[in-house]
Amino acid sequence: MNNPQIPQYRLPEGGRIDRSRPLSFSFNGRAYVGYQGDTLASALLANGVHLIARSFKYHRPRGIMSAGSEEPCAMVTMRQGSRIEPNIRATQIELYEGLVANSQNCWPSVNFDLQAIINKVSRFLPSGFYYKTFKWPKFLWMSYEKVIRHAAGMGKVATLPDPDHYDHMHAYCDVLVVGGGPAGLMAAKSAAASGARVMLADEQAEFGGTLCGRAEKISNKPAMDWVARVRDELAARPDVTLLPRTVVASYYDHNMLVLNQRTGEHLPTAEGFTPRQRIWKVWAKQVVLATGAIERPLVFGNNDLPGVMLTGAVQTYISQYGVLAGKNAVIFTNNDSAYDAAAHMHDNGIKIAAIIDNRKQTSPAAQKLSDRGILIFNNHVVYQAVGSKHVRGVNISPLNENGDKLSGGNIKIDCDLLCMSGGWTPSVHLFSQARGKLRWHETLTTFIPEKSFQQERSAGSCKGVWGLSDCLKGGAKAGAEAAKAAGFTKTRALKTPAASNHDMGDIRALWRVPQPPRSQTKRFIDFQDDVATSDIELAAREGYRSVELTKRYTTLGMGTDQGKTSNINGLAVLSEELGKHIPEVGLTTFRPPYTAQTLGAISGPERGGHFAPTRRSPVHDWHVSTGASFMPAGLWMRPAYYQQPGETMWDAIYRETKHVRSHVGLVDVSSLGKIDLQGKDSAEFLNRCYINGFAKLPVGKCRYGVMLRDDGMVFDDGTVSRLAENHFMMTTTTAKAGPVLQYLEYLLDVVWPELDVHVVSATEQWCAIAVAGPKSRELLSRITDIDMSNEAFEFMGVRQGNICDVPGRIYRISFSGELAYEIGVPSDWGLHVWESLMTAGKDLKVSPYGLEAMSILRIEKGHIVGAELNGRTTADDLGFAAMISTRKPFMGQRSLRKPALLEGERKQLVGLISLDGKTPIPRGAQIVVNPDGPTPVAMLGEVTSNCYSPHVENHIGLAIVKRGRQRIDEILWATSPLTKQRVRVKLCSPHFIDPQGERLRG
Amino acid sequence: MLIKCPWCGDRSLAEFSYQGDATIIRPSDPLSLSDNQWNEYLNLRNNPKGWHDEIWQHLNGCRKHFKARRNVVTHEIADTKPMDGSLQGGRS
Amino acid sequence: MVDITERRSALESHYTAGTFGAECNGHPGVMLAVRRNLSIVHVAGKPDDQTFINAIKSACGCDIPFEPGSVSVAGSLSLIWLAADRWMAVSAEPDPGILEATLRRACDDTVAVIDASHASTVLRLSGPQARTVLMKGAPLDFHARTFTPGRVATTMISQCTVTLVCIDQDTFDLYVFRSFAQHMWEWLRDASEEFGYEVSDILSG
């Protein structure tokens, strides 16, 4: 690696990397070497690679600006193939062997990007460019959109399924500490000492926060020794959970926080059994926010050039990674924090060409550096960085008396690194998500937490506290307070070790560095979204006053970094333009998540076959083994049809349909809802629930019932069987099994608590098998001790007895219109009974049928399902008027007198038949008199069910049509303009088969 | 959110189902009501900013309905009680 | 005649005993099993009805657990709290008719007695990582001091309603609706993978 062509920027020793474990990786197809403990950013800097990406809008060259999650520039595409993932911050990628990363937003390469031409014409691409340009002509918008979509966007997503797995975890704790820097560690230590259950989360791989990247001392020893000791102490406590590599993304109501732990992102592939990421939902009694602060860029010309970096980040690269971000640095600052950094850099071999400080006086901190011979320019600014793909130097100039103009006398200073420090912004994102109220702090020139509205408190620099000793003390206090508030009342703040306590000194706010007259050089505020001062100035000139609207118009702070480095600068520039004080203009809302979350992590294990649970009947395995085709019905997987060799799907469906009408068929109806009702008021309760009466239903009989909502619309239908005086079994449709149970529970808990009724779902207890067809009685009489004769077991009867040697029930009910029974046996015996029926009925040619055939059979009979029970139909609309009792009150009864339900134009259920005998009736078609009439064509109704009927030998359907019952025999059109289908239909009775019910009673 | 079921204690929102306004009582004799009175019961609801008495069901838990006094601005829940209990606190 | 105690579990054809997931050197983090042939009967009655209280005591041999989330045990029978007016009697008796009839005989008809032996699949989860697996699924506090042996909670795991009973510090029974059993089984296996897990033979009772 001692190639003289490649400048080496790695220090021979120091840093928290393991030089004995070199790792090879590839960036833009070129091989490099870094070390265990590096990030992709530190490894690239060590190899002298600064040009990482092209910017979003102008395709300007961009490098590495920071060393953390605030990074707005160094976004790369990680991994390859099905694991490819765009827009990952190089500063957060832990290096592993074989890592592959690529630049994005550039073509053909990051070094030579054709779209960089946009930069040259950038004055034609102002704020709101799209809104202004692509407005007209309207018909071209579709074409414009394609072009814009191609040019815009960041990176490409994977098109293959994600092979990794993601996990979810739920946790409760007394105190959640967010941030493992000095304040957070001290808070966790204090809270844990009280015996509280503590969780400590930090987004870095290693605890220590800022201390990882500084040459600080605690108790006169390297600060990281203290960090290691505290971490080990905490880890040894059984009630402490340490979560490194975990970002706290969101803060929700009642102190529920969502964390994302990068469990496998630092591994070559998360294959095997380690999840790639794990989402934690944490309910914390108390929260300590120790989220630190983010350094602000300064806003001068070409401040986005690679090699222009935040000062603190340069320190981090030295201390944490042993990397020099350059050899010859200029530092540009408005506060004292840069002087500690300068000393640190100087001590590690970076030449400090000059420190440019906009403040008029030399501060004591500056004086120390000056005493070491470092050149300091007070009351000066860097007004432009110079260079094309990397900074080569800076132009500096003194400021005028007001500090708002350059006063001439430029100096050019050569450098290969420009460090900037515009002060620090506390990370108040989570505090704000928790609805905390912020206050503008004039001397710190930033917002700090003022008032909490949830059970949380801030500690350390996220609260505007800068000195290390003060941060430790604040952390100890916050941790103890949190434990106390969580009920550990004897808690006291622990003593804190000795440490330095440097602050930032006085800041001289400098929101925009003045430019020479007629300069076109861009001064960037939001680096990720390419928002420059000129965009905000333009927005203000165009009349934008609200910070929220300006944000959306200019896209300021709307990138994946959520404006971590740009919010305050952007707000300040807008305030200056509007001539207002910053707090008057206000801050935009912080919304979750703090950093972007992957869809994989959010969905966790709920994907593929587990996106939702699949419910399976007790006979499911049999259906699978006989080659049934399945279709979903709610969460259930139900057989649609059983295709035999040589059959098409429709062959199978029509065969099954005809077979039921001529022989006997079995259909698995276990998914139908079943509700068990017991208690002495059960009959009265059913009377109040259904439009028809149940008080006089004899034991051993069942009855069809219709249930209304209180607004008079039909809610569900089904049968109720009386098993004993005070014991009933209700059935519901598959879809309404849950809602009906919930509704009955509501009525009993809330409306009629005085009734003695207990309702329990019995759906899962019973395997239900419908046996339908003229041979059904003969089949059943072979397998049960129940007397199946028509005299002993009449239509709508229910009997209990042995079925295939197990205890069960038989209900004589019919959905198909044929002679039919429904068997109920306890589920564990369901398969046994099904198989026994198949064997017992072999000579009767018993055959299974699926949902498709069942649907045709019920349409032929005119039975309604969900399509007709659509929440807009009344009992009368569906032809149940005669069932409505006038002798008792029931739910929905009062609404039947509402004028809207009495008017004569209501839509009513009718049958349809295709007039030409061959054209299908389109699904969901509208019923009209003349589809070619003047628009809008009056719609009389709609098709709710449709099929080809083997029995009628024609296409038939059910429809809801205005005054339908008076239109029987009328010829109308069923038209579906969307599918360009239409057919002439004749309206008829919905009962296509056996309207007198002779078959099912026979 | 955490909701305190009067029986099961604090549980995640995911286990609960909102069941409407607890201040609305279903009339005992709906047929005696005018169209307007019935409409009022059936369709009209207040939308108060702040405290609101609600019915919730611990649907994926003990399945019981109960009353809750919730601040619809802050989501703070001042009290929960069984259906026959009376809610305390919350209103300032 | 079939032996009616030969009941087919919902997992019958999806059940393979063995060791799976991450390498665990003979120390699986999680053990999984299905408990078959249990009698489960729901009992609903008024908690202030002394006749009901006495009837249950005589039929089950233990007091009704009135404290929410608690369980009473008498020999091989457990009486598990489900709601303020509902309990679940569970015994290893393979013919569910017997437990149902015993309870039915003891109670008058203001009490609902419902056989639910076939309605639930009972999964047993145990091992040092059993609580972690539960944490993955349910939004409940599973701390060893909070969810202790003899406690029960009904909650949701992977969009399914589950009644969880803590048997001992590292052992839990999951009552899952039968039609969801396979989904829950697959979920449990996925969630246990990273710790290495063992599927033991089907437990009869």
Ligand SMILES: [Zn+2]
């Ligand atoms: Zn509850």
